[in-house]
Amino acid sequence: MEPLLPVPSRPSRPSLWSKRQLIDGIRWRVRAGAPWRDIPAVYGSWSAAYALFRRWQRDGTWRRILTALQAMADATGRITWDVIVDSTIARAHQHAAGARKRGIRRPSRPAE
Structure with a gap:
């Protein structure tokens, strides 16, 4: 992943933490779903x-990294781009299912 990382445009003071540590912290936070303040020291x-x-x-670095990694994985055949839609995920709204509406009462038809 290192070749995909941006090169600093101007010199700045050295960071206390390496980019590797910070990126691993970001990955940990995204994977765990924890708040930012819970990242281990x-x-x-x-x-x-x-x-x-x-x-x-903000500058689009994550998007460029993802696109480059997907392209590399696709070139080596590690990604299949098949999309499967299952009926268990296609749900209709309750009103589309014929649920009774509140306030509207329809008289029942007499049996003939």
């Missing part, structure tokens, strides 16, 4: 990880 400070995540999100 081995990955650096949560604020540094969040700042890197937001900066790369």
Whole structure:
């Protein structure tokens, strides 16, 4: 993944944490679904990880990385682009299913 990372445009002061630590912290947070403040200290400070995540999100770095990784995986045949739709995920709204509406009463028809 290192060749896909952006090159700093201007020199800045050295970070206390490596890019590797911060990216691993971001990956941990996304995988765990935890709040930013719960990132373990081995990955650096949560604020540094969040700042890197937001900066790369704003400038499109994450999108470029994902596109490049997908292209590399597709070229080696590791991705199948088949889409399968199952009826268990296609749900209708309750009103489409013929549910009774509140307030509207229809008289029943007498049996003939």
